[in-house]
Amino acid sequence: MRARLGDILFKVAIGIAAVCLGFLSTRHGFEYDLSAGARASLGPATTALLETLDAPVEVVSYARRQGGLRPVIGEFVARYQRLKPDLTLRFVDPDADPGAMRAEGIRLDGEIEIRYRERSERLKVLSENEFSNALLRLSRSGERIVAFLEGAGERQPLGQANADLGQFVLALQEQGMRPVGLPLASSGQVPRNTDLLVIANPRVALPPAAVTELIDYVERGGNLLWLAEPDERGGLDALAEALSLRVLPGTVVDGGGAAFGLDDPTFVAVSQYPPHAITQGFVLTTLFPQAVALAQVSPPRWDIAPLLRSSLQSWNETGHIPQAGEAAGNVRHDAEAGEITGPLDLGFALRRNSPDPERSEQRVVVIGDGDFLSNTFLGNAGNREFGVRLFNWLVHDDSLVEVPDRSAPDRELTLSQTTLNLLGFAFLVGLPALLAACGGVIAWRRRRR
Incomplete structure (x- = not known):
């Protein structure tokens, strides 16, 4: 009886200990990343941010219920939630209300919106580099004043017409930039508190005094x-x-x-894209009509x-401009007319020491x-994201969270x-040949038996 009672008490004690350990494991735990380069964890720069x-911080993911995007996004965001418990994740099914999604500019399954202090930013690429840098930009205080030149038929910064910039400027406002109109012909001078001046396609010639002020x-x-x-x-x-x-004559035609x-x-x-701070880590395609x-x-x-830069199959067409559906091969490159073959530069970034102390x-x-x-074209591919990068660089909001490559060294096999x-x-x-030889040997041995 004593031995039996001792066995029972021992088993009960083991059970109580197991229950206690299980309870404590729900309250306390530890993690250790054994992956190569600790790629399953957030980097030190993100942790400090x-x-x-x-x-x-609220994260909204516009991912469909079907497919495997939601678990992937949830696992990724969980890394941030372990370090910041008040970071929440919410999924919205874009198929539930396609009209509302189109009105919001959501065109990509799995697109992410990050909201922080009444400001927001959207991501189409899921990576620690993109996610952490979006948080960094949203955390910055201070308002950036962006002046849009007006009075000469330019694109309206708050307009809703097809050629206007209303949807994009709304995205800039969500990131802490304040757009203002600047009728330079009447004001005569660009205010000194302007962080950035935008000239968006004037349709008529500016007065000479306005051009002089722009140069000044x-x-x-x-x-x-x-x-x-x-x-x-x-x-x-x-x-x-x-x-x-120098602005070259004609319109770029690109067969690529x-x-x-x-x-x-x-x-x-x-x-x-050529290497630059604006295009660093940018992998989306952009469209320029x-x-x-x-x-x-x-x-x-x-x-x-x-x-x-355009492709090798491009040139600046100064004569006939092809219409939609007309192949670029139907338009002939004319070198005698001064047309230059590609690749052609479509954009430049300029910098120098500022004369302003x-x-x-x-x-x-x-x-x-x-x-x-x-x-009309903001929602095409990566146009919106590229535009946001342009403005952030121009207003000096381009300091990035550097996330080094921490991929496993044995994920790729390089062979000569x-x-x-x-x-x-x-x-x-x-x-x-080896299989045929083995078959021949086996057949020969059987015949000898």
Whole structure:
């Protein structure tokens, strides 16, 4: 009886201990990342950033119920939730109300919106680099004043017409930028508190005094974004000369758009970008309808870096402009007319030491197209994201959370061409020959028996 009672008490004690351990495991735990480069955990820079966020963060994912996106997104966001418990994740099914999703500009399954302190930013690429840098931009205090030149038929920053920039400017407001109109012809001067001046395709020539003020603004160290168009009549040749640039005649025709399913050769699709802070880690394709090519003027007064380039199958067409559905091959390149074959530069980023003692660096971007940010084309591929990167760089909000590559070293196997040839020979010839030889040996042994 004593032995039996001892066994029972021992089993009860083991059961109570197991229950207690199970209860404690729900209250206390630990994690240790054994993956190569600790790639299953957030980096030190992200960890430090999360410690500075003193308000809740809401993440909204527009992912369908079908498919496997929701578990992937949930697992990714859970890494941030372990370090910041007041970071919440909510899923919205875009199929439940497609009209509302289109009105919100949601066109990609799995698109993510991050909200922090009444500001928001959207992501189409799920990575620690993109997610953490979005949080960094949203956490910055202070308002950036962006002045849009008006009075010469420019695109309206708050307009809802197809050619206006209303939808994109709304995204800028959500990131803490304040758009203001600037009728330079009547005001006469760009205010000194302007963080960025935008020239968006003037349709008529600006008064000479306004052009002079624009050049003076640049010479004083002001940041500038100039969205040019083919055959623009703004009278800004003097401004282009001050920027050490020249706007080439004609419209860019690009036969390489067929690879992206484009039937209009005047639509230039760009998927590869020259190295720059604006394009760092940017993998989305951008679309530029009826763009104009740009060229540098030597000797430059700026540090000029290319941002956008057309394909080898492009040129600046100065004669017949093809229409939608007309193949680029139907339009003949005419070298005698001064048409230049691609690749052609569609955008430049300029920088130099600022003449303004209150600013360390002056920044200018010139893009040979303004349609890509318009209400009509903003939702195409990565146009919106590229535009946001442009503005963030121009207003000096481009400090990034550096996330080094922490991929496993054994995920890729690099073989020389000789090794690949030997492996191919072994599988295609050697292995069948070995199997045939084994079969012959087995048949010979059976006959001998």
